[in-house]
Amino acid sequence: MNIYNHYIGGKYVEGTSGRFGNVFNPSTGEKTSQVPFASAAEVDQAVSVAQAAFPEWAATSVLKRARIMARFTQLLYDYQKQLATLVSNEHGKVIEDAMGSVLRGIEVAEFASGVPHLQKGEYSDNVASGVDIYSMRKPLGVVAGITPFNFPAMIPLWMAGMAIVTGNTVILKPSEKTPGCAFRIAELFLEAGGPPGVLNVIGGDKEAVNALIENPLVKAVSFVGSTAIAKSVYEKSAANGKRCQAMGGAKNHMIVMPDADINAAADGIMGAAYGSAGERCMAISVAVCVGDETADKLIANLKPRVENLKIGPSMKEGLEMGPLVTKEHRERVTGYLQLAKEEGATLVVDGRDFVLDGYEDGYFLGGSIIDRVTPQMKSYQDEIFGPTLQIMRVGRFEDAMDFANDHPYGNGASIFTQNGSVARTFADTVEIGMVGINVPIPVPLAFYSFGGWKNSAFGDHNQYGMEGLRFYTKVKTVTSRWSKDAIGPDFMMPVLK
Numbered sequence: 001m002n003i004y005n006h007y008i009g010g011k012y013v014e015g016t017s018g019r020f021g022n023v024f025n026p027s028t029g030e031k032t033s034q035v036p037f038a039s040a041a042e043v044d045q046a047v048s049v050a051q052a053a054f055p056e057w058a059a060t061s062v063l064k065r066a067r068i069m070a071r072f073t074q075l076l077y078d079y080q081k082q083l084a085t086l087v088s089n090e091h092g093k094v095i096e097d098a099m100g101s102v103l104r105g106i107e108v109a110e111f112a113s114g115v116p117h118l119q120k121g122e123y124s125d126n127v128a129s130g131v132d133i134y135s136m137r138k139p140l141g142v143v144a145g146i147t148p149f150n151f152p153a154m155i156p157l158w159m160a161g162m163a164i165v166t167g168n169t170v171i172l173k174p175s176e177k178t179p180g181c182a183f184r185i186a187e188l189f190l191e192a193g194g195p196p197g198v199l200n201v202i203g204g205d206k207e208a209v210n211a212l213i214e215n216p217l218v219k220a221v222s223f224v225g226s227t228a229i230a231k232s233v234y235e236k237s238a239a240n241g242k243r244c245q246a247m248g249g250a251k252n253h254m255i256v257m258p259d260a261d262i263n264a265a266a267d268g269i270m271g272a273a274y275g276s277a278g279e280r281c282m283a284i285s286v287a288v289c290v291g292d293e294t295a296d297k298l299i300a301n302l303k304p305r306v307e308n309l310k311i312g313p314s315m316k317e318g319l320e321m322g323p324l325v326t327k328e329h330r331e332r333v334t335g336y337l338q339l340a341k342e343e344g345a346t347l348v349v350d351g352r353d354f355v356l357d358g359y360e361d362g363y364f365l366g367g368s369i370i371d372r373v374t375p376q377m378k379s380y381q382d383e384i385f386g387p388t389l390q391i392m393r394v395g396r397f398e399d400a401m402d403f404a405n406d407h408p409y410g411n412g413a414s415i416f417t418q419n420g421s422v423a424r425t426f427a428d429t430v431e432i433g434m435v436g437i438n439v440p441i442p443v444p445l446a447f448y449s450f451g452g453w454k455n456s457a458f459g460d461h462n463q464y465g466m467e468g469l470r471f472y473t474k475v476k477t478v479t480s481r482w483s484k485d486a487i488g489p490d491f492m493m494p495v496l497k
Contacts, residue, residue, distance in 0.1 A: 002033040007186045009049040010196025021176035026092035026323040027313035029361030035179045035203035043211035046200050050142045050169040051217045053197030058139050058167040062116045069165045072192035073109040083153045088314035090178040092323040105157030108464045111446040112165040130483035137473035139167030140219040144212040148225045149175035150279045156182045159222045162468035172201045227455050234458035245459040249383040250281045250411030253404040255288045257417035265416040266301040268440030274367045278387040282412045282441050288392045288400040295393045306349045306367040323363040330363045333386030340379035346371040405431040410453035
C-alpha cells in the first residue's frame, strides 16, 4: 500500500500527527493508499517554508517565472496520461474523461505563461508638471489552495498556476480522497526549475484547513467544494483578514424549448448529466422542458440511452461512466433517489440496482431519470452530485426562467433552442454566473474565468483567467515628481498643476 507524505520545501516530509486518511480505488473498493493528516503545527511549518521562499520568488524576473511556467506546462503535457491515471484510480472518472480534465488544467498553466503581458500595470506621464503616475501588480505572499475530490488535477492547476506565476508561494491542501495528483504536480514544478518552497502540498482534513485560515502569514485562500463549507471558509477567512474565493455547490438547469433539436439536447444531457458520474459542479442535473410534448420527446430519446450507459472500471477505455468516488457518496446519491420517489416524483430509470460483474465491491451506480419534479421537493433543492437527471415540466419559457432564477444555487445554466431572441433574453436575464446557448456545460476556457452567483460562490473574484490574476495580486500606485523647480509646502488638499 502506498503511503503519501507531505511535500514541503521541495522534498517529502513524513507526517507526525499520527492521523491518516484512507484512499480507495472506486472501481474495486480496494484501499490503495494512505495520506497523512497534518496537525496545526505541521501546517505552520509548511507555511514558514513557503514564507521563507517568498521574497526571492517575488523578486524573480517576470520573464524567468514565465519560462519556468512554460517548462512546467510541457512537463504536464508529457505526463498527462500519468496524471489522468491517478485521477481515474483515485476518483473513478473513466480514463478518457480524466485525460480531458487534466488538459483543462494544463490550459490554465498555458495561459499563466503569458504573465509578462498579463501582469502589466498602467502608466500616465506628465499628469502635472514633472509628475508621473504608474501602477503595478504585486504578489500577496503565501496563499492556500483547498481543492475538492472531483477534479484532482484540474483545480490544483487552476489555483497554483495563477498564484505561482504572479510571484506568490503556495500551500495546496488536496482532498484526502484524491490526493495523488497534487503531489505529482508539485514534483513536476520542481523538475521544471521551480525553486523549493514555492509549491508545497500537505495532506489533511478540517484541522489543516482551519490552521491555514488562522495562520497570519497566509494572505489568501482559494477553495472549491460544497456550499456549506465554502461559506464557512469564506467567513472564517474574512474574519482572519484574508482575501478569499470560495466556490460552492450547484444545481444547473438546462431549458429545453419546443423548437429545440431534441437529438442535440439529448446528446448534450447525456454527457453533462452522466459524464464523470455526475460528480461535477457544472453537471446538468435538471432539464426544464417547456411543454409536455417536449418532455415526452426528450424522455423517449434519453431513456434507452441511460438504460444502456457503458459503465465499467475507470481504466477500461471506451466507457461512458465509471464508479462514484466512495461507498458513502454512493449511499448518499441512492438516498436522494429514494427521497425523490417518496416526494412524488417518477423514477423513469432507476439506477440503484446496477451491479457490475466482477466489480461487486466497486462504488458503481447506474444512471437515473426522475420525472415530474417540482420546486418544493428537497431532492430538487439540494445538490445530489451523482448520475441523475431531474425533469421539470412547465408551460412557458418565463416559468422555466423562474426555476433557474429562484433556485439558491447559481453556477451554470443552459438553453437549447433555435430562437435567437429567446436565447438572447435567456443569456441577458438569467441569474447565473456561467451560461450556455446550445452548449450543455458552459465552463469558460482558461483566458476567461470560472465562477457562479448566489450560493455557488463567495468572494469577489472568479477562478483563473484575468480574475484569477487579480485575486492573486494587489495594486500599488506610485505618484512621482522629478522637477528642477522648488515646490514649497502646501497645506491644502493636494492638487496637481
